[in-house]
Amino acid sequence: MSKEDIKAAESKADAKEEKLHRIRHSMAHVMAEAVLQMFPDGKVAIGPAIENGFYYDFDLPRSLKEEDLEDITLRMQEIIRKGLSFERRVITREDALERFADQPYKVELINELPEGEEISIYSQGDFTDLCRGPHVESTSKLNPQSFKLLSIAGAYWRGDEKRPMLQRIYGTAWTNPKDLRLYLQQLEELEKRDHRKVGRELDLFSTHEEAGPGLVYWHPKGARIRVAIEDFWRDEHRKNGYEFLFTPHVGKSWLWETSGHLDFYAEGMYPEMIMDKANYYAKPMNCPFHIMIYKTNKHSYRELPFRWAELGTVYRYEKSGTLHGLLRVRGFTQDDAHIFCTPEQVEDEILEVLRFSLHMLRSFGFKDIQAYLSTMPEKAVGDPDQWKLAEESLRKAIEAEGLEYEVDEGGGAFYGPKIDLKIKDALGRSWQLSTVQFDFNEPERFNMTYTDKSGAEKRPYMVHRALLGSLERFFGVLIEHYGGAFPVWLAPTQIMVIPVAAAFEEYADTVYRQLKEAGFRVDLDDSDDRLNAKIRNAQQDKIPYMLILGEKEAEAGAVSVRFRSGKQENGIPLNDFIARTNSVISDKKEL
Incomplete structure (x- = not known):
């Protein structure tokens, strides 16, 4: 396929996505109008288009029931058939506050808009919403047989557990009934493969809210698979020149102050524990511990590179509403490793890490893999020359392996550029698994050095890398990829x-x-x-x-x-x- 053909195909795909986005955004407004017909005193929050559909959040006088979805659907179909125009108007802040005076969630959003920002509203029929758009021209452009309301869920306003709990209605919308039918069939398959459902059926793992949410219990059959994964992981790391480390689960506050986690990541950490009049924290990362091991001795360039790996369990405070089976948890085991090397070794090390990552993912049956390269942001630590060398080593490695990749210019973390690898599973869904991340921050904070050929002290390059991400999340992805029918080498009972x-x-x-x-x-x-x-x-x-x-x-x-x-x-x-x-x-x- 020529470059022109590729460009034309991409343009066509973008146009289709834009059309679907308009349809789904418009459906969210139609749904809000239908809900307010049922509950005239209801309060509305936000209603965006999302991947494969839309949702809207409501504050209503009673809890919605599944049978309400049928009533809302009929009202939506009636609104669509009326052929109502979506009319856009720009209004002043004062007009907006007056118009939405009885809608507190909209008032909050209006008050947060920067001074001078354009405020637009869209109206169709009896419903008006604070909205930037875009929408279809009228409801006649929506197919009343090409959408379905899927579920009701709870959602905290602005994702904050201290704010009101709202009721969220999810829906999906397509350009024609056939596409809707195909998507619903895919949802049925997703439900069959849901790792929580399969995990119960095959007795692989459990979580226990009463004993602590977001913490995973591996049952004997699930543990058999985990052991198989870990054994393979360790064998392959030995072959690739890694040494293994074991580090503590907690560390004094000094460690997390020095690493910067208490400055940048405190909300994601477990609360402090006080022992012996000192503050301790459960570790959210393994890297500071590996650095402490590095600093127990002075090092020469002749010793480098160090490739240190650990299956290290870490703890992160995820909000309860975001916890999801094995895919979002509070305690998990990272297949973590850190490489400490000289500038001369960077390119070779990155190439080997990428090859190793691809080998591991392909060994588990993932063949469709895409790379994403994130480069230097405006605010960054480290020498620009370091960044340039690191980015070039990442780019060369991707191209040497012939991977398709996208570049997120300026999308790197402040402390270094990175490669993310995403796989596609059996249902065509993308999952981000492997990460190769440079870090120019922690070597500086911990004053890490090595002696170069001339006897001068230099900072080593530090590379974080996780091949599978975490064992818990990876296991969830594996369950859904195979639907529980694991290949023989992973099956709990072969x-x-x-x-x-x-x-x-x-x-x-x-x-x-x-x-x-x-x-x-x-x-x-x-x-x-x-x-x-x-x-x-x-x-x-x-x-x-x-x-x-x-x-x-x-x-x-x-x-x-x-x-x-x-x-x-x-x-x-x-x-x-x-x-x-x-x-x-x-x-x-x-x-």
């Missing part, structure tokens, strides 16, 4: 041994023990259930292999294999099955 009758339990036990000794995660179903029930139970648990053992198998020292897909192979010699399965596991193949 093989279920099933005797067809009690007479063959002795042979089944022999097979079970051999597989156990061969290192497989294997279970034996010697219950009194019927054969069909045993197979059904194993399939519901998404176990890759079911070994069905009867008279023929016992006589031949063989196994009949029923695969998770329903396919079956009979009479495979046990040693052949072991060899084949080992090959599938070592190659990380999917069944």
Whole structure:
């Protein structure tokens, strides 16, 4: 495809997105009008278009029920059929405050607008909203059969737990009924794969509000998968020249004052603990601890680079309303590492880190990967030459690996540029996982040095990197990517041994023990259930292999294999099955 063709395709896609944005924003206003028809004294907050849909927040005299959505939908369809124009007007601040005097949330927004900023309103029918737009020309441009109200949720005003709790209605809107139908089918698939639902069904993990929200309990089956991930992680890090560290879970306030976390990140940290008349904090990051290890000795350029890795559990105070299964938690384990190197080593180190990141992600079955490069912002610490070298090393590494990438000019953190890697899962959703982040701030704050060839003291380059992000969030992504049907190397139970009758339990036990000794995660179903029930139970648990053992198998020292897909192979010699399965596991193949 030529550059012109690519540009034309991108322009067409942008136009489609803009059209959908206008439709969804307009639908939010239509929904607000419908809700106020039901509750004339209701208060409205904000109603933006969002990815795949829209929402609006309301303060209403009673709690909404699911059946209310049908009533609101019918009212919306009636409004759409009237063909009402969306009329825009610019008004003064005084006019706006007078017009929305009985709408306190709008008044708050108006009062926060900077002096001199244009204030615009949009009206359709009997509804007027404070809004910048854009909208479609009239409701006749909206298809009454191409939207659906999806759910009701609670949402604090301005996301602040100390402010009123509002009622949020979510909806989706498309240009035609077919696109709506396809999206609803996708939502059904998303619901089936929801990691919270699958986690309960497969008994992988749990969270307990009463014992502390946002804290994850790994059950035995989930822990088997975590151990498999960690074992692979450690093996690959050894191969790539990393040393492992273990650091404390808490540190004195001095550490977090020096790192800057108490200045910039205090709201995201757990409250202080007082011990021995000193203030301690649960760690939100591992990096200051790694720096303390670095500073226990003086270092020469000959020792560098250091590549230090840790599966370090950290604690961050996330607002309760944002917590979400494994994807947003308060305690999690980062697959963290820090590289300390000289300027001459930066380019090679970054290239190796990127290659390593891609290898890890691809090993877990993620093939569609895109890079995002964030560069120096206006306010930044560190020498501009350092930034230039760091940015160039990141750019060269991305291009050397042939990755598609986007540049966020000026979008880097104040302390260094970075690469983010996003993967697409089986449903086409993007997830940000790996990060490679330079840091010119902490080496300065902690006065980190090494001695160069001339004997002069220099600052080392410091690179933070996480390949999987956190084990909890990564596990949630894995569950939804595979829908719980993990590849054999990750499956909590890889093989279920099933005797067809009690007479063959002795042979089944022999097979079970051999597989156990061969290192497989294997279970034996010697219950009194019927054969069909045993197979059904194993399939519901998404176990890759079911070994069905009867008279023929016992006589031949063989196994009949029923695969998770329903396919079956009979009479495979046990040693052949072991060899084949080992090959599938070592190659990380999917069944």
